Amino acid sequence: MSTATIADIARHAGVGTATVDRVLNKRPGVNAETVQKVMQVVEKLGTPPPRGRPRKVENARFAFVLPSESTPFVELLDRQIAQAAGEFRHQHITEVTHRLPGEDPAQFAAALAQFADSDAVAVMAPDLPPVKLAINELVRTGVHVVTLFSDVAGSMRETCIGADNRAAGRTAGLLLGRMAVPGRDTLLLASQATRLSGEIERRIGFAQVVEERFPKLKVLRTPDLPSADAGATRALLRFLRGSGVDLARVAGLYNVGSGGAGVARAIESLGLTGTVPVIVHDLTDEHRSLLAAGGLAYVLHQDIHYCISTAARVLRALCENVRGALNVVQPRIEILTAENLH
Structure with a gap:
């Protein structure tokens, strides 16, 4: 296991420790070239452990659960999760994406219940009683659950990640x-x-x-x-x-x-x-x-990549019993026109 510290990374990258901290925590204010330089050093030396708290587990098993319906948004979401795989590895997260039949709530709930061996689940699910009960049972067995983009009201999920x-x-x-x-x-x-x-x-x-x-x-x-x-x-x-x-x-x-x-x-x-x-x-x-x-x-x-990253970060913090794990900034609604596409 790497013993690299923020100071080690800063020295090898030729930047200050504050800059490294900004990059590792994905805060603004660092140009793309410096971000790339820092991340190259992180790839070589490894990610430093969180300050003040040892990891509860070396690798966490996360399940991202999406409806099986092949809509453009769900396919986009699936691709974004796959593209975040490298980011997850840096957080010692092993993620698997599952597609469950959203048109059949009983079947969706039964399949969701099979993820009791995961450390955490991020789910986009229909808001129906069988699904609510399946989420509650996962939470009771010790699995951390957040909902993505669409909530399941009254369930024991720990938060919903997504715009209002x-x-x-x-x-x-x-x-x-x-x-x-x-x-x-x-x-x-x-x-x-x-x-x-x-x-x-x-x-x-x-x-x-x-x-x-x-x-x-x-x-x-x-x-x-x-x-x-x-x-x-x-x-x-x-x-x-x-x-x-x-x-x-x-x-x-x-x-x-x-x-x-x-x-x-x-x-x-x-x-x-x-x-x-x-x-x-x-x-x-x-x-x-x-x-x-x-x-x-x-x-x-809404910023889909931000939501996926935030869900993973929240779930990882919950697995480690980090105080304030649920204190997250939800994404805003962006109004896109032909004039501000990028």
């Missing part, structure tokens, strides 16, 4: 309400038959802010759309063409979950791109292209 979803929905409502032009008084709210509490919270926040701040506007909820983009396009077009919706009065559309590219294509098929602004979540590759091309007005995004 109700605030995200309110942000979408505020943006579309301000963009509404005279004569267009209907805002479309599109979603799937979701069991994720995060998406439900977005719907609530959207409806709240429209009612509070834009009383002349009305919210029209679409039927539940398929999660796949192609299916979402077909279902939304079928609804808009066959339900008597006056397209001349539609002021905007907010899609709370998956299928965002699909709803944007439906609006394009109706010749309403630019006239009916569309807001979706998560900067996937397709959303980036649509945003740049004008097919989307805004993408609401």
Whole structure:
């Protein structure tokens, strides 16, 4: 086991100990070249032990649990976890990603219960009683559990890592309400038959802010759309063409979950791109292209890498009984436009 100290790393890297501390704790204020230099020395000498507290375990076994549904956001999340593998190794974490069937809560809960031999679990799960009970049983057996991006209310999980979803929905409502032009008084709210509490919270926040701040506007909820983009396009077009919706009065559309590219294509098929602004979540590759091309007005995004890293850091601290392990800064909602893409 490495006995390197922060002072050793600083001496080999030719920087101060404060700089090393900033790099190791991922705090801002260090340029990329210096970060790379410090991390190269860390690769050679090893990560110093935490100050003031020996590690409880040399290697911790973490399970990242995601729905098996192949949506662009879940696939993006899966890739981000894989890309963080090197970062996890520096924290002495062995992580495995599992995909469980989110459409079957009983099966999801039964599979989740099998992770009792893990030290910790970070899970994105449907908010349903069987899942809540499975989380509670894991916690009772000594497994630390946090939820990712969408919470499971009333469970014994130790915290939820992710942006405030109700605030995200309110942000979408505020943006579309301000963009509404005279004569267009209907805002479309599109979603799937979701069991994720995060998406439900977005719907609530959207409806709240429209009612509070834009009383002349009305919210029209679409039927539940398929999660796949192609299916979402077909279902939304079928609804808009066959339900008597006056397209001349539609002021905007907010899609709370998956299928965002699909709803944007439906609006394009109706010749309403630019006239009916569309807001979706998560900067996937397709959303980036649509945003740049004008097919989307805004993408609401949160720093996924930060959330994954924070979940791992919190769980590692909980495994070591570190005081204040749950004192974390949750990510903010970013409002992305074609002008601020990077």
